[in-house]
Amino acid sequence: MRQFTLLFKNPSFLISFVVFFGLVLVGLLFPIFVHGSPVDRLGCPFEAPTAHFLLGTNEEGQDMFVRLLFGLRSSLYVGLFAGTIATVLGVVIGLIGGYKGGLLDNVLTMLTNLFIVIPSLVVLILISNSLGPKGRSLEVVSIIIGATCWAWTARAVRAQAQSLKMRDHVNLAKLNGYGTTSIILMQILPYTLSYVFMAFIIQMATGILEEAAISMMGLGPYDSVTLGFILNNAQKAEALVNGDWWSFIPAAVLVTLLQYSLFVMNTSMETIFNPRLRKEE
Amino acid sequence: MAPILKIDNLAVHYKTRFGQQVHAVKGVSFELEQGKTFGIAGESGCGKSTLVNGLMALFMPPLFYTHGSVIIDGEDITKFDKERLRINILGKVISMIPQGALNSLNPTRKVKDFATDVMLNHHPEMNKKEIHELLRNRFALIGLDPRVLNNYPVELSGGMKQRVVIGISTLMDPKVVIADEPSSALDVSTQKSVIKMLMDLMDKGIIGSMIFITHELPLLYHVADDIAVMYEGKFVEVGKTDQIIFRPQHPYSRELMDAITKLSSEGERYDAKDKKGVVA
Amino acid sequence: MATGTPLISAKGLTCTFGHGKKKFTAVNKVNYVINDEEIITIVGESGSGKTTLAKMMLALQKPAAGELLFSGKAITDKHEHWRKVQAVFQDPFASFNQFFTVRSQLLACFNLFTEKYTVDQKELMIDKSLRSVNLDPDAVKEKYPFELSGGQMQRLLIARIFLIRPKILIADEPTSMIDACSRASILDLLLDLKKELKMCIIFITHDIGLAHYVSDRVFVMCKGEIVENDHPDKVIKDPQHPYTKKLLDDIPVLHKDWLRPAK
Numbered sequence: 001m002r003q004f005t006l007l008f009k010n011p012s013f014l015i016s017f018v019v020f021f022g023l024v025l026v027g028l029l030f031p032i033f034v035h036g037s038p039v040d041r042l043g044c045p046f047e048a049p050t051a052h053f054l055l056g057t058n059e060e061g062q063d064m065f066v067r068l069l070f071g072l073r074s075s076l077y078v079g080l081f082a083g084t085i086a087t088v089l090g091v092v093i094g095l096i097g098g099y100k101g102g103l104l105d106n107v108l109t110m111l112t113n114l115f116i117v118i119p120s121l122v123v124l125i126l127i128s129n130s131l132g133p134k135g136r137s138l139e140v141v142s143i144i145i146g147a148t149c150w151a152w153t154a155r156a157v158r159a160q161a162q163s164l165k166m167r168d169h170v171n172l173a174k175l176n177g178y179g180t181t182s183i184i185l186m187q188i189l190p191y192t193l194s195y196v197f198m199a200f201i202i203q204m205a206t207g208i209l210e211e212a213a214i215s216m217m218g219l220g221p222y223d224s225v226t227l228g229f230i231l232n233n234a235q236k237a238e239a240l241v242n243g244d245w246w247s248f249i250p251a252a253v254l255v256t257l258l259q260y261s262l263f264v265m266n267t268s269m270e271t272i273f274n275p276r277l278r279k280e281e
Numbered sequence: 282m283a284p285i286l287k288i289d290n291l292a293v294h295y296k297t298r299f300g301q302q303v304h305a306v307k308g309v310s311f312e313l314e315q316g317k318t319f320g321i322a323g324e325s326g327c328g329k330s331t332l333v334n335g336l337m338a339l340f341m342p343p344l345f346y347t348h349g350s351v352i353i354d355g356e357d358i359t360k361f362d363k364e365r366l367r368i369n370i371l372g373k374v375i376s377m378i379p380q381g382a383l384n385s386l387n388p389t390r391k392v393k394d395f396a397t398d399v400m401l402n403h404h405p406e407m408n409k410k411e412i413h414e415l416l417r418n419r420f421a422l423i424g425l426d427p428r429v430l431n432n433y434p435v436e437l438s439g440g441m442k443q444r445v446v447i448g449i450s451t452l453m454d455p456k457v458v459i460a461d462e463p464s465s466a467l468d469v470s471t472q473k474s475v476i477k478m479l480m481d482l483m484d485k486g487i488i489g490s491m492i493f494i495t496h497e498l499p500l501l502y503h504v505a506d507d508i509a510v511m512y513e514g515k516f517v518e519v520g521k522t523d524q525i526i527f528r529p530q531h532p533y534s535r536e537l538m539d540a541i542t543k544l545s546s547e548g549e550r551y552d553a554k555d556k557k558g559v560v561a
Numbered sequence: 562m563a564t565g566t567p568l569i570s571a572k573g574l575t576c577t578f579g580h581g582k583k584k585f586t587a588v589n590k591v592n593y594v595i596n597d598e599e600i601i602t603i604v605g606e607s608g609s610g611k612t613t614l615a616k617m618m619l620a621l622q623k624p625a626a627g628e629l630l631f632s633g634k635a636i637t638d639k640h641e642h643w644r645k646v647q648a649v650f651q652d653p654f655a656s657f658n659q660f661f662t663v664r665s666q667l668l669a670c671f672n673l674f675t676e677k678y679t680v681d682q683k684e685l686m687i688d689k690s691l692r693s694v695n696l697d698p699d700a701v702k703e704k705y706p707f708e709l710s711g712g713q714m715q716r717l718l719i720a721r722i723f724l725i726r727p728k729i730l731i732a733d734e735p736t737s738m739i740d741a742c743s744r745a746s747i748l749d750l751l752l753d754l755k756k757e758l759k760m761c762i763i764f765i766t767h768d769i770g771l772a773h774y775v776s777d778r779v780f781v782m783c784k785g786e787i788v789e790n791d792h793p794d795k796v797i798k799d800p801q802h803p804y805t806k807k808l809l810d811d812i813p814v815l816h817k818d819w820l821r822p823a824k
Contacts, residue, residue: 168650169658171621175648177640177673190660325711439607468606468767469811477820499813503820526815540745545770545814550793 006272013268020261023254027073036063038070038225049246056246059237064230068250071227075208075258078142078226082207085146087200090153091192095184097154098161109158115151123148124210128219138221145210146203153199160192194273198266205262212255227251284312285456285490286336286375291349291359293335296342305331307514308349311507313457316483318491320505320522322498322537328514329494333461336492337375338366353456373403376455378447378463385446386434393430396449403453416452423448423482440471444478451482456489458482465495476504498541502526510534566633568729568761569595569618573627576613587613589785590627595761602764602772602793604808605782611765614782615731618763619648631729644673647727649751651734653714657706663717664702667691670724690723694750712743719750726758733765748775769812773797781805 007013036042039062047057055064097108127144128136161184164170170187178186208227214220215228216235234240234248288311295303305328313319323329331344338358340346350357358370379385387395393413400412407415417427425448434442443463451458460479464472482488493504501508501522508525509516510533518531529535543549576588588610595601605611616622617629620639628635636642650656657666667687671678678686688698694716706714715735722730732751736744752775755762766772772779772793779796781789781804788802800806813819 168652168656171619171648171650172656173658173669174621175619175643176669177643178669186661187658190658469808470606473811473813473820480820497813499815502815503813542815543745544748544768544774550774 007269010268010272012264013272016261016264016268019257020265023072023258023261024076026069027076030069030073034066034069036066038062038067046242046244046247048244055250056244058233058239058244058247064246064250067225067230068227068254070225071230071251072254074138074221074224074226075211075228075255078138078145078211078221079204079208079258081139081142082145082149082211083200083204085143086149086203086207087153087196089146090150090199090203091157091189091196093150094154094157095161095188095192098158099165099180099184099188101162105158108154112151112154112158115148116155120145120148121210121213124214125217125219128214133222136219136221138224138226141211141214141221142207145207149203149206149210153196153203156195156199157192160195161188164188164191194269198269198273201262201266201269205259205266208255208258208262227255231255284314285353286313287350287352288312288336289350289352291332291335291351292347293331293340294345294347295331296345304347305344305514306335309335309511309514309516310349311509311516311519313490313492315489317506318483318493318504320501320508321492321494321511322496322501322508322525323511324496324537327511329511330461331514332511333377333459333494336459337371337377339371368403372399372450372455373453374455375457375459376450376453377459377461378450379461386442388434390433391430392432392434392437392445392449396430396452399449399452419452420448422485423451423487424478438471440467440474443467443471443475447475447478447482451487454487454489457492458488458490459492459494461494462496463493464500465497472500476500480504498526498537499545510537566630567594568597568599568632569593570630570633571627574614574617574624574629575626576610576617576622577625586785588617588624591785591787593780593787593790595763598755598759598761599778600755600762600764600776601778601780602766602776603780603782604766604769604772606767606808609782610785611782612733615648615733615763615765618729619643619646619731640673643727644725645728646731647722647725647729648731648733649715649718649722649735651737653711653718653739654706656718657714659706661705662702663704663706663709666706666717667721667724670721673725686724690720691717693723693754694720696720711739712747715739715743715747716750719747719754722754727760728758729761729763730755731763731765734767735764736771737766737768769797769809770814781808 008017041061042063043053043057043061045057045059045061047053047061049056053063053065055068058064058067093108093112097105097112124144128141131140165188170183173183173187211220211226212228212231215226216232218232220226220228220232230251231248234244234251237244237247239245239247288309290308290310291306292304292308293306295305297303309332311319321329321332334340334344335346336351338346338351338361346359349359351359353370353374358366361370386392393416396416397409397412400407400415413430416430420427420430425444429437429441429445434445437445447463458479463479464475467475479488479491483491493501495501505522507520508522509519510525510529510531511517512533518525518529518534525534526538529538571591571593574588574591575586578585578587591614603611603614613622617624620636620642631642631645664687667690668683671683687702691698691701696713696716701709701713701717706717709717718735730751735751736747739747748771751762754760762775764771764776776793779789779791779793780787781796781802783802783804789796789800789805796805797809800809
């Protein structure tokens with residue numbers, strides 16, 4: 001617990017934490033304050049920002065401010081969903097491989113290495129493309145992202161499990177008659193948690209970025225407005241050439257802000273957690 | 282003879298995160314002469330390892346200087362700034378063999394490269410070829426096979442690693458070497474070879490004098506000329522080795538001596554007391 | 562115990578690690594017999610195979626060949642085996658999971674028992690076991706391992722043995738990580754425990770002094786083999802194997818020359 005109080009005394013962590021959770025709160029709570037639909041035609045195409053349309057309108061006369069809020073919400077949703085899937089997959093595969101060893105570990109390690117060497121974005125593009133536009137809901141996209149990004153977590157967790165299983169408290173748990181599942185959950189997992197938490201944050205950032213990347217290529221979810229989708233629209237409407245800055249800069253800034261806050265959170269956590277890890281060696 | 286090292290009423294403290302001060306070393310004084318070994322005995326947590334940092338004037342937060350002096354060659358090194366200390370004193374005049382020496386070599390670099398860095402730190406004017414030649418001669422002189430210079434630390438056994446660390450720590454012919462539990466992680470035969478190496482270095486004049494810290498009193502008996510018994514940050518008793526081991530005065534020293542004699546192969550057996558022995 | 566089957570007997574016991582060129586024999590065709598209520602000390606340097614030998618007795622390591630019998634029977638049910646054979650490990654700090662309190666660490670032992678106890682009964686038994694190792698239950702039960710000292714944690718490991726009441730205790734360097742003054746008291750605690758439970762204790766150590774003080778028999782291990790198996794006085798005063806002689810020679814003791822003539 002002392003680590004966490006220290007964490008909140010670290011200014012860079014505090015700032016990034018406030019920025020990220022500020023954005024999460026906005027994504028969650030905006031319907032209370034802002035009414036409007038992201039898809040209804042509310043004004044003329046390409047209106048510049050006014051008091052009524054805070055961030056102007058796009059080529060179809062949709063309210064960009066409302067679209068941005070909805071985009072933020074779905075991007076966060078994808079990040080959380082994909083990040084959770086990737087982290088859970090990575091942790092489960094890493095723990096089982098590292099603790100059990102033997103043939104099972106060899107197979108799992110091979111699988112992990114396979115996913116490390118194959119660029120996940122390429123897999124993502126191929127799967128998204130083959131699913132067709134109607135097959136790509138927000139959830140499906142999240143699952144695909146999650147299923148391709150777990151490998152680094154698995155590798156790191158496996159290494160930790162491998163060294164943790166030699167410890168005497170694991171032997172003691174065996175002598176108490178506990179089985180594999182209980183030992184993995186009670187004796188190994190808690191010691192990897194600080195790492196897993198850091199990995200989860202990075203996975204979340206990856207999820208958001210990958211979704212933005214494939215959406216921008218026009219391979220994103222069909223059923224929601226995401227930040228990537230906004231960027232894709234702006235590109236198709238040649239907003240850059242026309243100088244309609246309001247249709248892409250706010251979305252780009254949001255993606256950057258999300259990425260940056262998550263990465264700063266991760267690195268500042270590392271400085272707090274690592275000396276402790278070193279001491280435990 | 283004038284002492285090489287004179288410690289006068291040295292005290293250091295830690296600052297905890299919550300702003301409290303913990304006085305780990307509370308006013309320690311002693312002198313060390315050329316060719317002598319000064320032993321410090323005590324339990325873990327008595328302040329031995331903190332004292333080591335104090336002796337080298339290595340005050341890095343959370344460790345702070347309270348008062349006292351560490352005089353080497355007539356100069357009080359607690360008054361030196363960090364850079365001057367690093368360049369002129371540490372490794373050159375006073376050197377330490379760390380407690381966890383087995384892990385103090387960088388696993389990704391050859392022994393040779395690591396030692397070269399140490400040399401360059403003190404002699405930036407030398408080129409690599411000269412240094413390698415010098416290292417080979419030095420290792421041969423102190424009884425280490427010069428071939429280990431081309432090894433990575435993982436390729437060496439525990440005892441060999443420890444001897445390499447000693448070889449590197451004494452490259453600059455330090456006047457004072459502080460050995461903090463140099464053999465506690467090794468088994469008895471390896472321990473003996475490591476201690477023998479330290480003694481030989483003293484005989485050859487490579488090391489001027491030694492401060493030897495351990496909780497193993499029989500070992501200290503064979504190594505030290507004088508012994509200080511440390512307890513809760515203070516020397517409760519300082520004297521000649523024979524006197525401390527066989528005629529300890531302070532109640533704590535006596536307790537420590539009783540504990541070791543009870544568990545030595547020269548002591549009485551447990552079943553001599555009251556056991557109904559069941560021998561096969 | 563003159564007649565009947567011995568408590569533990571091993572014949573041609575072998576344990577290897579790795580395959581092919583990297584194959585390493587940790588324990589090599591070892592034979593021994595250990596009787597009821599005996600105190601045995603296994604002495605040897607690191608890498609001599611003494612810890613592997615112990616792990617096989619604890620059913621934490623499978624032998625590659627040979628037989629290992631407990632009261633004439635091979636280990637079939639590990640759960641049942643661990644009721645009878647327990648261990649105290651070297652490093653008390655690494656022996657406890659730092660995420661659980663002392664109470665829950667001790668409650669975990671009840672997993673071994675087939676008897677059912679009520680919560681109150683369990684608490685009483687835990688308190689009793691803590692008191693028998695001179696720990697105050699009210700003071701330590703809610704604490705986490707890292708809030709205790711090394712000596713206290715070692716006591717906690719022994720309290721666990723009080724609770725389980727095994728027939729055989731394997732103590733792997735039980736005193737090497739704690740300081741000299743508490744060392745003797747931990748040993749006395751183990752010996753009291755032995756008297757109360759009438760168990761057999763197997764110490765694993767590189768400390769010949771300890772071996773001499775407590776044991777009925779000393780096994781000296783070298784390169785995976787037991788090279789000496791005799792009464793401690795015999796082993797120390799009249800060692801047979803050259804390795805034992807060297808080992809005894811290398812230990813610094815007060816009344817013998819070591820490295821250079823005694824002062």
